[in-house]
Amino acid sequence: MNAGASGFRLSTxxxxxxxxxxxxxxxxxxxxxxxxRNVRSIAPMFLKHLECSxxxxxxxxxxxxxxxxxxxxxxxxxxxxxxxxxxxxRERLRTRDKSLWCYREVLPLPSHVxxxxxxxxxxxxxxxEKLADDVxxxxxxxxxxxxxxxKARGMSAAVSMAKYLGATRLAVPSAGNAGSALAAYxxxxxxxxxxxMPRDTPRANxxxxxxxxxxxxxxxxxxxxxxxxxxxxxxxxxxxxxxxxKEPYRIEGKKTLGYELAEQLNWQLPDVILYPTGGGTGxxxxxxxxxxxxxxxxxAKKRPRMFAVQAAxxxxxxxxxxxxxxxxLEFSNARTIASGLRVPKAIGDFLILDILRKxxxxxxxxxxxxxxRVGREVGAKExxxxxxxxxxxxxxxKLLRRDKTIAAGQRVVIFNTGSGIKYLEAY
Ligand SMILES: Cc1ncc(COP(=O)(O)O)c(C=O)c1O
Ligand SMILES: [Zn+2]
Numbered sequence: 001m002n003a004g005a006s007g008f009r010l011s012t013x014x015x016x017x018x019x020x021x022x023x024x025x026x027x028x029x030x031x032x033x034x035x036x037r038n039v040r041s042i043a044p045m046f047l048k049h050l051e052c053s054x055x056x057x058x059x060x061x062x063x064x065x066x067x068x069x070x071x072x073x074x075x076x077x078x079x080x081x082x083x084x085x086x087x088x089x090r091e092r093l094r095t096r097d098k099s100l101w102c103y104r105e106v107l108p109l110p111s112h113v114x115x116x117x118x119x120x121x122x123x124x125x126x127x128x129e130k131l132a133d134d135v136x137x138x139x140x141x142x143x144x145x146x147x148x149x150x151k152a153r154g155m156s157a158a159v160s161m162a163k164y165l166g167a168t169r170l171a172v173p174s175a176g177n178a179g180s181a182l183a184a185y186x187x188x189x190x191x192x193x194x195x196x197m198p199r200d201t202p203r204a205n206x207x208x209x210x211x212x213x214x215x216x217x218x219x220x221x222x223x224x225x226x227x228x229x230x231x232x233x234x235x236x237x238x239x240x241x242x243x244x245x246k247e248p249y250r251i252e253g254k255k256t257l258g259y260e261l262a263e264q265l266n267w268q269l270p271d272v273i274l275y276p277t278g279g280g281t282g283x284x285x286x287x288x289x290x291x292x293x294x295x296x297x298x299x300a301k302k303r304p305r306m307f308a309v310q311a312a313x314x315x316x317x318x319x320x321x322x323x324x325x326x327x328x329l330e331f332s333n334a335r336t337i338a339s340g341l342r343v344p345k346a347i348g349d350f351l352i353l354d355i356l357r358k359x360x361x362x363x364x365x366x367x368x369x370x371x372x373r374v375g376r377e378v379g380a381k382e383x384x385x386x387x388x389x390x391x392x393x394x395x396x397x398k399l400l401r402r403d404k405t406i407a408a409g410q411r412v413v414i415f416n417t418g419s420g421i422k423y424l425e426a427y
Pocket of ligand 2: 052053054055056069070071072073
């Protein structure tokens with residue numbers, strides 16, 4: 001923040017406040033509004049700018065925008081970590097409310113603005129003993145979020161920013177859970193939600209979106225067709241496109257998965273992370289969080305081996321990883337009951353593949369029958385009714401243990417990204 005400017009604003013604020021206290025300026029609504037405006041301008045702002053994840057081009061963060069204006073790739077929020085560290089200290093996190101907004105200084109919303117929140121984040125990290133397969137296995141159970149999935153994290157951050165920057169009509173293509181989360185946060189914010197989902201999206205998501213008063217359009221096609229439909233109409237309809245990684249702040253909410261995990265493991269990252277990957281936003285977000293935390297001096301250099309877990313019926317990242325490619329081809333005839341993994345083409349493919357390789361991780365694909373079989377086993381042995389996407393990670397662990405890609409004794413974290421209750425047709 002510009003010190004000269006803030007000094008001037010501070011003195012204006014002081015004059016107003018003193019004038020009110022000593023009765024020289026009447027305590028009217030107008031004076032209060034002026035005061036509030038001043039609080040706004042002196043409140044610290046930790047978001048510096050947006051930066052293209054591919055070409056590095058800087059974009060200012062003060063307006064609504066989607067992709068890089070030069071190369072059309074995702075934009076990342078760059079936070080002033082030096083400024084953030086003045087008030088955000090890892091030892092003091094426990095004194096803050098249990099919510100992802102406890103990492104407020106590294107999140108994009110200016111500190112004077114109230115987030116659009118439904119109590120997201122702060123989910124449990126559970127030890128799994130019966131399914132551990134000779135590893136030190138932990139489950140990050142994201143089904144306890146509002147609307148029962150980790151999509152709440154991204155939408156809390158993104159809807160907060162969209163509202164702050166003046167959007168009123170929000171649109172999203174969704175495999176199901178992102179639609180539900182947008183519907184909930186938009187309702188909370190008093191904004192319009194327009195959700196485009198494939199016709200065969202789990203019924204729970206469709207009903208939930210409608211009950212939350214979102215405008216729901218069912219499309220005969222995949223999430224990519226839903227995205228294309230939004231792209232065709234958004235300018236005319238005045239919709240702000242909330243597609244994952246096509247707007248810069250859902251990833252900021254998702255990166256708190258990484259902050260929380262580090263905090264829950266006492267600032268020692270695990271050896272391995274298994275993440276059910278569709279668009280890859282959580283995986284990319286966690287990687288960003290690890291870099292930020294290292295800069296903050298919160299964690300060491302060591303990174304977990306990151307594994308993308310996909311469905312055999314839609315595995316563009318697994319195929320590209322195995323082929324040694326830098327980007328992924330669109331996966332044709334995508335079919336899987338794990339609707340969140342039915343993403344035939346991810347805009348962040350190059351980022352996901354880079355992380356998998358840099359971390360000495362990998363990518364695996366799991367058949368639907370195996371997801372359901374292992375999902376039942378997780379329920380019976382650990383007491384969690386996991387989503388098929390989460391179940392796929394448990395199946396992936398079996399596979400990676402069998403071929404010794406993951407050695408015995410390693411600390412492994414599985415993300416159960418949502419609740420099985422949303423997938424009654426599949427179970
Ligand atoms: C339950 C569930 N798990 C995983 C995913 C994939 O998430 P990401 O886009 O971060 O890869 C989704 C996306 O819809 C989902 O709903
Ligand atoms: Zn660019």
